[in-house]
Amino acid sequence: MADVAEKAGVSRALVSIVFRNQPGASQETRERVLRVADEIGYRPDSAARLLARGRSRTLGVMFTVHQTFHTDLIAGIYPEAERLGYDVLLSAAAYGRSEEKAIEALLGHRCEAVILLGPDAESAYLDELGHRTVTVSVSRRVPHARVDFVHSAEGKGVRQAMDHLVELGHRRIVHIDGGRGPGSAERRRAYRAAMRRHGLESDVRVIPGAHTEESGIETGRLLLAERDRGRPLPTAVLAGNDRCAMGLLMTLTRAGVEVPRDVSVVGYDDSHLSHLMPIGLTTVRQDAVLMAEHAVRFAVDRLEDRGLEPREAVLDPKLVVRGTSGPAPREPA
Amino acid sequence: MADVAEKAGVSRALVSIVFRNQPGASQETRERVLRVADEIGYRPDSAARLLARGRSRTLGVMFTVHQTFHTDLIAGIYPEAERLGYDVLLSAAAYGRSEEKAIEALLGHRCEAVILLGPDAESAYLDELGHRTVTVSVSRRVPHARVDFVHSAEGKGVRQAMDHLVELGHRRIVHIDGGRGPGSAERRRAYRAAMRRHGLESDVRVIPGAHTEESGIETGRLLLAERDRGRPLPTAVLAGNDRCAMGLLMTLTRAGVEVPRDVSVVGYDDSHLSHLMPIGLTTVRQDAVLMAEHAVRFAVDRLEDRGLEPREAVLDPKLVVRGTSGPAPREPA
DNA sequence: TACTCGGACTAGAGCGCTCTAGTAGAGCGC
DNA sequence: GCGCTCTACTAGAGCGCTCTAGTCCGAGTA
Incomplete structure (x- = not known):
């Protein structure tokens, strides 16, 4: 200089x-x-600049490698941060690198706020973090913690999906649970409520799973094995998310089960995978860009006005009907 | 303090x-x-520390959001960097955020070296970058540029895959090209050479494509349309990478073409997708962890000994035979 | 003319560390 | 006692910026 x-x-x-x-x-x-x-x-030199300025104007983003929806979110975070004059630092959690480690790295680089994409860390830790820095959680509700929260109205999304299926004549609708995955508790609850509302209480079935392709594959195998033992396949499956739906879809198709003729499959997320399937996955869209923008805005707002309390944004998801859902097969009388 | x-x-x-x-x-x-x-x-405060120390001990990693193989690499970069006492900063290229922008962000944060995962930027730019900072390119050869280069021996990988298919009796083996994707020129060349070597010159067919699911889907549609017009399906397809293979697989399966009974499909990368398919994708494994370790080591070595020249690591890929490849169907006489 | 005012520019302190050069004191041999 | 070394510690400069509090000068005003 x-x-x-x-x-x-x-x-x-x-x-x-x-x-x-x-x-x-x-x-x-x-x-x-x-x-x-x-x-x-x-x-x-941004280090010196940062040091002299006392502020870094940097947002840290923690994400999980392999979560396709996270990459969709990241793509949305950059432009919004730039628009508001903030830098973005990414830190990934991966196998062998815990979320805490990833977050600490961000903090060490003097990020003024951290945006956590679907964090899985303990509530207590996140609350402590929230007291230390401005923290935004995307997708995962962290009860009693001082963090902003951006998510989509899981209940509404599930309800739309269920109404769609019931309208198509489905009754034996199975839900693959997302386990500890973000939003899955809400989705599970909404599934149960919807079944009840449609008078299908006796057909409620939640299969434990996770937000991964493996989970879909396993469930597919389970359902096929059951069929071979005489239990009919469900006519529709509401998967925990798109990845799970993908796995299920591959397993079923492979076994000669035609989708949607024999079984309808509905995903959740509308991650970029969904448009890619040849017939398109019917899924519940969470608008990643909108969620990303909210997350950035929440962080920045609280940085610029320290008096602000953490907020919650609930974005309306929207059912996107593509090719994997269709009329329920006629029941073998 | x-x-x-x-x-x-x-x-x-x-x-x-x-x-x-x-x-x-x-x-x-x-x-x-x-x-x-x-x-x-x-x-x-790492900013102050960095400033005072004069060195940041930070490696910048540029990757492309949505490239699954990149996330595999990232997962490998972290532990190796940590082992060598370096920090890692991630910066993503995405739609609306060019590679250059992502790289400049890293430089602004005083990364001592940058590791570029499958960069697509122009050679001239990368060469200039290489003169400015220690630069490592993974997967993409950058001719005449001052950058380290880590890749797998594409030729060997393709050759193994081709030998495997020919051994299974395949003759009409089509290759879906990876377009500008990293490694695709080498793969294409190796495909041609292998066909020639097996005396299948007249069956050579390269279909232009890309390293995306869409590309596989499109190719699938193309092949199916051709079949409907009387041209027989190829008996095997060597896809540009796993994502492309996935798209193809879905399209074919969906259309009632059974894999591998009717058509064998081979991918490339062994990204985490491949194990996830129910029958498993036969693919060429690029060891992401090993590649990541080499990349980090190259960067660090050149940082600690400025006299070192850029090096090249060629890792041997390995054919992983799973469920999508099988004996060639008997030709309709 | 004397003044104010604002635009263009500068000096120098300070951000939170690291690092070099140095001190103080303990322990040792003679 | 002396010098020596070794360990535990400190003072203070300096990293490359930003920012506050100026100075200087020319145009506008009374």
Whole structure:
């Protein structure tokens, strides 16, 4: 920086002004400084800048490698953060790298706020974190913790999906549970409620699972094995999320079960996988971009006005009917 | 830090020593300092640390959101970097966020080296980058650029896959090209060479595609349409990567084409998707963990010894035979 | 002319660390 | 006692910026 200042014949302070795009420098000088900087290959050191400024204007994002929906969210976080003048730092949790570790890394880099995508850490930890920094949780409700919360109205989404299936004549609708996955408790509850509302209480069946392809595959195998033992297949399955639906779909199709002729499958998330299937997955869309924007906005709002309390955004999901849901097969009389 | 020093009754320098785990402090003092720090909630500011140290000991990783293989790589990068005492910063390229932007963000955060996962930027830019910082490219060869290069021996992988298929009796083996995707030029070349070597020159067919599910779906539709017009299906398809194979697989299965009875499908990458399919995708494994370790090691080696020239690591891929490849169907005489 | 005012620019402190050079004191041999 | 070394510790400069509190100068005003 000193080199640039000298070579451009100005003070370091002026260079700083130019690089921060602040008033106080003539157009002429601005151009000269930028030109010199470019020649020298100078690029402001964000560490020093950050140190001097006292604020980092950086948002940390913790996500889980392999969660396709997270990557959709990340793609939405960047532009919104940029629009608001914030930098984004990513830190991944992975096998062998706990969420806590990923979060601590962000904190060490002086992120002013952390946005957690579907965190799985303990409530107590998250609450403590929320007291230490502005924290936003996406998808996962963290009861009694000082964190903002962005999610979609799981209940509404499930209800739409269930109404759709019932309208198509389905009665034996099975739900594959998302286990500890974000939102699954709400989805499970909504599934039960919808079944009850449609007078299908006796057909309620929740199969324990997870938000992974494996879970869908296993459930598929389970259902097929049951069929071979005489128990009829359900006519429709409401999967825990798209990945699970994918796994199920592959297993069923592979076994000669035609979707949606024999079984209808509905997913959840509308992650980019869903449009990719040849006939398209009927699923409940969570608008990743909108969720990302809310998360960023919540974080920034609380950074700029420390008095603000954490908020909750509930976004309306929307059933997207594609090819994997159809009329219920006629019951063998 | 000053607070900690005062409360522990030592100098700031001593606190620094303790936190850097350096010799020069008694066990007793160490414990006292750490205890006080914990009470106060002190956590070293990495910006200041970085500034003072002159080195950031941070590796920047650029990846593309949605590329499943990249997430596999990331999972491998973290532990190796940690082992060598380096921090990792992630920056994603996404729709609306160019690779250059992602890379510049890393540089702005004073990453000492950047590891680019399957970069798609122009050679000239990457070369310039390579002259500015230690740069490692994974999967994508960047000719004439000053960058380390880690990849798998595409040729060997393809050859293994082709030998496998030919051994199973296949002759009409089609290759779906990966377009501009990393490694695809080599794979295409190796496919042609293998066909020639097996005396199948007249059956060579490369269908333009990309490393995406869409591409597989489109190719599937194309092949099915051709079949309907009288041209027989190929008996085997070597896809550009796993995602492409997935798309193809779904399309074919959906249309009643049985895999591998009617058509064999081979992927490339062995990304975590492949084990997840119910019958398992026959694919060429690129060992993500090993590649990640090499990439990190290359970066760190060149950081610690500036005289080192960029190197190239060619890892041997390995054909993993699973369920999607089988004997060629008997030709309708 | 004397003044104010605002735009362009500068000096220098300070951000929270690390690191070099140094001190103080204990332990040792002679 | 002396010098020596070794360990435990400290003072203070400096990392590359930002920011506050200025200075300087020319145009506008009375």
